[in-house]
Amino acid sequence: MVPASDAGGSIPFSEFVDRALYDPVAGFYATGGRAGGRGDFLTSPEVGPLFGAVISRALDEWWHELGDPDPFVLVEVGAGPGTLARSIRLAGPECAGVLLHVLVERAPGQRLLHEAHLAGWVGERSGEELQAFVLRGLVGTGPVFVSAPEPPESFDGIVFANELLDNLAFDIVRVRPGDDDGEGVVEALEVAIDEDGLCEFVVRALDRPGDTATRELAAKTDSGGTGSWFPLQAQAIGWIADMRSRIGDGRLVVIDYASTTKELAARPDFGWMRTFRGHERGSHPLDSPGSQDITVDVALDQIQMDVSANVVESQSDFLERFGIDELVDEGRRVWEANPHAPGLNEIRGRSRIREAEALLEGGGLGGFTVMQWIVAGKPDEADETGR
Numbered sequence: 001m002v003p004a005s006d007a008g009g010s011i012p013f014s015e016f017v018d019r020a021l022y023d024p025v026a027g028f029y030a031t032g033g034r035a036g037g038r039g040d041f042l043t044s045p046e047v048g049p050l051f052g053a054v055i056s057r058a059l060d061e062w063w064h065e066l067g068d069p070d071p072f073v074l075v076e077v078g079a080g081p082g083t084l085a086r087s088i089r090l091a092g093p094e095c096a097g098v099l100l101h102v103l104v105e106r107a108p109g110q111r112l113l114h115e116a117h118l119a120g121w122v123g124e125r126s127g128e129e130l131q132a133f134v135l136r137g138l139v140g141t142g143p144v145f146v147s148a149p150e151p152p153e154s155f156d157g158i159v160f161a162n163e164l165l166d167n168l169a170f171d172i173v174r175v176r177p178g179d180d181d182g183e184g185v186v187e188a189l190e191v192a193i194d195e196d197g198l199c200e201f202v203v204r205a206l207d208r209p210g211d212t213a214t215r216e217l218a219a220k221t222d223s224g225g226t227g228s229w230f231p232l233q234a235q236a237i238g239w240i241a242d243m244r245s246r247i248g249d250g251r252l253v254v255i256d257y258a259s260t261t262k263e264l265a266a267r268p269d270f271g272w273m274r275t276f277r278g279h280e281r282g283s284h285p286l287d288s289p290g291s292q293d294i295t296v297d298v299a300l301d302q303i304q305m306d307v308s309a310n311v312v313e314s315q316s317d318f319l320e321r322f323g324i325d326e327l328v329d330e331g332r333r334v335w336e337a338n339p340h341a342p343g344l345n346e347i348r349g350r351s352r353i354r355e356a357e358a359l360l361e362g363g364g365l366g367g368f369t370v371m372q373w374i375v376a377g378k379p380d381e382a383d384e385t386g387r
């Protein structure tokens with residue numbers, strides 16, 4: 001780390017992360033990085049089809065709550081290679097005939113993977129074409145799957161994002177306590193890149209006119225007053241606001257590893273930031289940009305700064321509420337009925353036991369946080385419909 005005064009130009013860490021992950025040519029996700037057994041990290045959809053089977057039950061409940069609309073729009077953001085869509089299709093929820101599942105994925109290489117083994121996939125749409133698509137009824141011809149680089153502008157339905165927020169770019173800041181009546185000084189860890197492409201952290205006081213938004217956000221975040229470095233998640237905050245503004249009636253559901261800024265700031269050695277490559281922990285985040293995933297624990301207080309979530313619970317509580325135990329028992333019965341000459345169904349049935357253990361484990365996926373924001377009718381629509 002070099003002091004700012006010795007450094008030349010530097011870029012915000014968020015810009016570095018965004019390029020390292022999403023540069024269209026050299027970024028981690030452009031060069032083959034992905035979730036999955038054959039990828040770089042394991043997520044709940046990638047554990048096996050059980051996660052999608054539970055989500056299918058939740059979808060049915062949310063569909064009924066909305067009055068059984070056709071189409072029933074599910075916008076999955078950060079869909080990766082499309083594994084959750086395949087599991088939902090396999091589970092065959094009650095809403096399947098009217099289900100329009102939009103797989104929103106920023107990385108073009110990942111979108112190319114959506115088509116495989118996904119009957120009902122109709123290709124890629126964007127802009128007005130996608131917007132028209134989410135308004136057209138399916139009259140029982142679903143489920144229909146469509147890939148998109150961006151979510152539709154406006155729709156009724158569900159936005160679902162598993163492990164997206166931890167993959168959005170973030171800054172690293174600290175607020176040094178001021179004297180008695182002075183304001184604290186906000187500093188950022190930025191990245192200086194030399195002509196050989198070597199990257200180094202530099203400390204910069206956020207005192208330029210262009211720093212105002214970051215400085216104010218850092219100052220109003222409760223990081224515990226210790227002056228420690230913490231992640232500032234302006235992109236995640238903006239994403240939540242953007243998604244809520246696109247939903248007319250419905251809900252935003254996000255699942256991720258999460259904590260509070262105060263707890264994160266108290267961790268030693270930037271313990272809230274991790275890198276991954278080929279199922280192993282990666283190296284220092286500034287090492288060979290694009291070669292590894294860079295992720296951050298999501299700060300619950302920051303992403304609820306504007307609007308509190310209506311439901312916040314652990315992944316294990318969420319999955320239990322939507323009947324994971326029943327699905328495991330059902331799988332066990334299928335297996336036990338024919339254990340000597342098992343077919344695919346029997347094997348899937350037995351595998352649910354192991355999948356549930358992984359999905360519910362308190363120190364792992366089961367300890368992730370599920371957050372839901374319920375969006376019920378925009379005020380201007382309320383006038384027109386009389387609600």
Ligand SMILES: C[S@@+](CC[C@H](N)C(=O)[O-])C[C@H]1O[C@@H](n2cnc3c(N)ncnc32)[C@H](O)[C@@H]1O
Pocket residue numbers: 029035036043044045046077078079080081104105106107110149161162163164167168
């Ligand atoms: C950690 S992976 C999770 C993939 C999948 N949801 C899962 O749980 O296996 C995050 C994915 O989000 C994608 N992503 C990141 N920012 C995005 C954005 N703004 N819109 C859509 N996809 C995005 C990345 O390209 C990556 O495929």
